[in-house]
Amino acid sequence: MSFLFDILSGFVSNGIFxxxxxxxxxxxLLAILSAYEMRxxxxxxxxxxxxxxxxxxxxxxxxxxxxxxxxxxTIVENIRSLVSLYYNDFEVIIVNDGSKDxxxxxxxxxxxxxxxxxxxxxxxxxxxILGVYKSRNKAYNKLVVVDKKNGGKADxxxxxxxxxxxxxxxxxxxxCILESEALLKMVKPFLxxxxxxxxxxxxxxxxxxxxxxxxxxxxxxxxxxxxARMQVLEYFRAFLVGRMxxxxxxxxxxxxxxxxxxxxxxxxxxGGYNHDTVGEDMELVVxxxxxxxxxxxxxxxxxxxxxxxxxxxxxxxxxxxxxxxRWMRGTIETMxxxxxxxxxxxxxxxxxxxxxxxxxxxWMAPIIEIIGITFAVFFWDYGLY
Amino acid sequence: MVNNIxxxxxxxxxxxxxxxxxxxxxxxxxxxxxxxxxxxxxxxFMNKAQLKxxxxxIGFKDYIDAGLNNEDKFVRFSYRMIIALLIIFIxxxxxxxxxxxxxxxxxxxxxxxxxxxxxxxxxxxxxDKDSESESDEIYMELKSFxxxxxxxxIILKNILSVDNSFSGESNIQLRKLYTxxxxxxxxxxxxxxxxxxxxxxxxxxxSQMDIVETTDIIRKSxxxxxxxxxxxxxxxxLKLDKANPFSFLxxxxxxxxxxxxxxxxxxxxxxxxxxxxxxxWLYSKQESIIEFSIxxxxxxxxxxxxxxxxxxxxxKSATVRFELVxxxxxxxxxxxxxxLIVVYESEKEEAVRLQCIKSIAYLGGEASxxxxxxxxxxxxxxxxxxxxxxIRESGVMGTIKLKEYLNTEDVQLLKxxxxxxxxxxxxxx
Numbered sequence: 105m106s107f108l109f110d111i112l113s114g115f116v117s118n119g120i121f122x123x124x125x126x127x128x129x130x131x132x133l134l135a136i137l138s139a140y141e142m143r144x145x146x147x148x149x150x151x152x153x154x155x156x157x158x159x160x161x162x163x164x165x166x167x168x169x170x171x172x173x174x175x176x177x178t179i180v181e182n183i184r185s186l187v188s189l190y191y192n193d194f195e196v197i198i199v200n201d202g203s204k205d206x207x208x209x210x211x212x213x214x215x216x217x218x219x220x221x222x223x224x225x226x227x228x229x230x231x232x233i234l235g236v237y238k239s240r241n242k243a244y245n246k247l248v249v250v251d252k253k254n255g256g257k258a259d260x261x262x263x264x265x266x267x268x269x270x271x272x273x274x275x276x277x278x279x280c281i282l283e284s285e286a287l288l289k290m291v292k293p294f295l296x297x298x299x300x301x302x303x304x305x306x307x308x309x310x311x312x313x314x315x316x317x318x319x320x321x322x323x324x325x326x327x328x329x330x331x332a333r334m335q336v337l338e339y340f341r342a343f344l345v346g347r348m349x350x351x352x353x354x355x356x357x358x359x360x361x362x363x364x365x366x367x368x369x370x371x372x373x374x375g376g377y378n379h380d381t382v383g384e385d386m387e388l389v390v391x392x393x394x395x396x397x398x399x400x401x402x403x404x405x406x407x408x409x410x411x412x413x414x415x416x417x418x419x420x421x422x423x424x425x426x427x428x429x430r431w432m433r434g435t436i437e438t439m440x441x442x443x444x445x446x447x448x449x450x451x452x453x454x455x456x457x458x459x460x461x462x463x464x465x466x467w468m469a470p471i472i473e474i475i476g477i478t479f480a481v482f483f484w485d486y487g488l489y
Numbered sequence: 490m491v492n493n494i495x496x497x498x499x500x501x502x503x504x505x506x507x508x509x510x511x512x513x514x515x516x517x518x519x520x521x522x523x524x525x526x527x528x529x530x531x532x533x534f535m536n537k538a539q540l541k542x543x544x545x546x547i548g549f550k551d552y553i554d555a556g557l558n559n560e561d562k563f564v565r566f567s568y569r570m571i572i573a574l575l576i577i578f579i580x581x582x583x584x585x586x587x588x589x590x591x592x593x594x595x596x597x598x599x600x601x602x603x604x605x606x607x608x609x610x611x612x613x614x615x616x617d618k619d620s621e622s623e624s625d626e627i628y629m630e631l632k633s634f635x636x637x638x639x640x641x642x643i644i645l646k647n648i649l650s651v652d653n654s655f656s657g658e659s660n661i662q663l664r665k666l667y668t669x670x671x672x673x674x675x676x677x678x679x680x681x682x683x684x685x686x687x688x689x690x691x692x693x694x695x696s697q698m699d700i701v702e703t704t705d706i707i708r709k710s711x712x713x714x715x716x717x718x719x720x721x722x723x724x725x726x727l728k729l730d731k732a733n734p735f736s737f738l739x740x741x742x743x744x745x746x747x748x749x750x751x752x753x754x755x756x757x758x759x760x761x762x763x764x765x766x767x768x769x770w771l772y773s774k775q776e777s778i779i780e781f782s783i784x785x786x787x788x789x790x791x792x793x794x795x796x797x798x799x800x801x802x803x804x805k806s807a808t809v810r811f812e813l814v815x816x817x818x819x820x821x822x823x824x825x826x827x828x829l830i831v832v833y834e835s836e837k838e839e840a841v842r843l844q845c846i847k848s849i850a851y852l853g854g855e856a857s858x859x860x861x862x863x864x865x866x867x868x869x870x871x872x873x874x875x876x877x878x879x880i881r882e883s884g885v886m887g888t889i890k891l892k893e894y895l896n897t898e899d900v901q902l903l904k905x906x907x908x909x910x911x912x913x914x915x916x917x918x
Contacts, residue, residue: 118563125570147686151693151717160750162784220914221907223874238913296716296747 116479134349141352154288165193167268170278171260176205185319191287197264202254215239228376230262231255258377258384286412293406305359306412307343329419351407355458361385363413383434614659685715696725744777768794787816807838818848850879877909
């Protein structure tokens with residue numbers, strides 16, 4: 105017992121300190137890299153006219169895939185917002201994942217949908233597709249609605265990928281609000297990089313308390329709720345410091361499920377989204393990276409530091425807890441299923457830096473934190489501070 | 490978030506422990522630790538009250554301190570780290586606050602100058618050409634602003650912005666004003682800068698103001714390592730270099746799709762461009778230059794390049810082959826159908842095979858229909874669908890032909906046919 109006590113007290117007095125110190129030093133390093141990358145992005149972007157993409161015959165085509173489950177209150181407004189995004193060659197595929205509410209009926213009525221004889225293959229596994237619908241109204245020519253049996257978000261996204269025939273797929277949450285120029289900004293890295301870009305992500309911002317009109321943010325406000333306010337800061341740190349820096353290093357393991365663009369061909373070759381994890385967004389990116397590395401091809405996953413997507417953040421502890429639980433389980437499941445990457449020199453930066461970083465500072469962090477909190481309380485209780 | 494809270498708590502904890510008992514307790518603690526009976530008794534947990542009193546009696550707090558004091562380096566390091574972090578935090582805070590005040594002050598100052606400059610320039614372009622005294626007055630006032638760097642930037646920004654919105658006589662006036670205020674000389678100086686961004690901005694400015702004399706200096710930036718600067722130089726030469734506007738193709742540097750898009754946009758806009766024969770770049774070392782040359786051959790419909798294009802159909806790059814097949818389709822020469830069929834039959838890349846089907850369909854004719862029917866029965870669903878849609882788009886006869894197959898028992902074919910014939914999918918690809 106005394107031996108155990110010695111180890112624990114030694115760890116608490118030294119180990120956690122060095123752990124926290126390493127975390128903070130890594131944050132500092134990432135912040136420097138991120139600042140450098142953003143400065144370069146800002147400079148480079150001062151020469152960019154996104155209308156060039158809008159009018160060019162060389163622009164790649166995009167399928168926006170949005171899974172929807174019981175979204176009857178917002179679905180119609182959200183679809184209207186999606187079909188009015190600025191881009192030339194794109195389609196919006198809404199996948200009704202066996203909703204039990206009136207979502208499907210509302211869509212049929214609002215957009216004058218009719219079942220069509222759409223030819224597709226089950227290139228990647230998904231639950232049965234019951235029907236594909238198109239609008240008779242030319243104004244909604246870009247809209248495709250897929251009705252399928254319930255199978256979860258990953259399954260719905262896979263169904264959308266099976267329907268898509270475009271070069272790039274944009275996987276989004278249907279309740280997110282996209283900036284009008286989101287597609288233009290996120291497709292640019294696919295066009296300008298020398299090496300193949302397999303995925304791009306953008307900054308997600310919190311829409312609580314913002315004014316929204318016709319599916320667009322018209323006035324930005326800080327959330328009223330303190331829990332949501334803290335998440336605003338957290339998102340800034342995560343997106344503008346963490347992901348930008350990892351993008352600079354080409355070691356990014358996660359493109360947010362709320363908005364991500366992917367090379368369709370590579371996604372299909374990788375087998376699409378994994379049904380067996382709650383962190384399907386991270387798992388797909390790691391699998392795609394692994395696939396490219398196994399084939400010995402150069403590739404990149406790029407982050408765009410522009411606010412492109414707005415989402416509602418949890419404002420009570422119960423929902424926040426559930427969300428964080430899901431995120432952490434997703435991370436752990438991805439880490440376990442791709443453990444072959446751990447300090448594997450074959451995967452270069454992915455195996456030697458990205459994966460170990462996530463392992464030590466994302467996966468292990470809650471365990472270390474619990475030990476730290478427990479001991480802090482213990483010492484406090486015994487007056488040992 | 491939890492990370493941060495825990496780390497802050499831990500830092501406070503370390504600070505408290507390390508500062509409470511700093512020195513000279515080692516001897517006492519060592520003697521306590523050497524005493525086995527005391528040490529062992531501390532580890533036999535009975536109950537909380539007992540443990541608490543035992544820990545206090547042997548000085549558990551001192552035990553912890555001893556651990557820390559035995560590692561003087563650790564304590565010193567902790568102190569320094571905490572102090573350094575606090576200093577960084579406070580100075581960053583002061584920097585951000587003061588920066589905001591300065592920025593607000595500058596914003597107001599800039600706004601005042603901008604209002605005046607805007608007013609002067611709008612008067613300048615609207616006054617009578619012959620009214621020299623009035624224009625001289627405006628020129629003198631604008632010149633008086635030039636000593637200030639911020640004002641200089643504001644005038645330039647306004648000249649460029651107004652130039653974009655107007656045409657004809659107003660542009661001529663503005664360009665005169667630009668050179669009269671010596672902005673062209675300043676831009677030339679900027680072209681010698683080490684910074685790619687400053688050079689790129691200067692090139693953009695000179696090309697917008699049509700300063701043809703700077704063509705040779707701009708050409709030097711075509712081979713720069715930075716892709717943004719190279720692109721700006723390429724765009725400028727398309728506008729300024731009347732003799733050799735496509736000289737950017739001679740440089741052995743990759744042309745990304747983004748660069749190709751921007752160049753193509755300018756090519757479509759600039760009138761009376763001297764167009765060379767692009768087949769001379771079909772054997773460039775850079776695959777991207779070959780790709781872009783093929784796109785330009787297609788854009789300018791240079792039919793005399795067909796033989797060279799056909800020779801390249803076995804190129805090792807799938808992207809080049811894709812562009813070749815696409816280009817041969819748009820040149821509308823039916824005699825290339827046989828070549829495209831050969832490519833289709835030997836090709837492994839799906840995108841190139843699909844493009845072969847589309848190009849052959851676009852070229853039309855009897856040979857095309859025969860080929861498309863063959864693909865329709867090939868059993869490869871993606872290709873079958875492209876072929877079926879192409880047959881339908883060929884006209885009424887095509888639709889009739891597709892309907893003839895509707896009695897088939899082949900489920901895959903039936904699925905494809907129904908898709909191609911569905912009225913509600915006519916506009917879908």
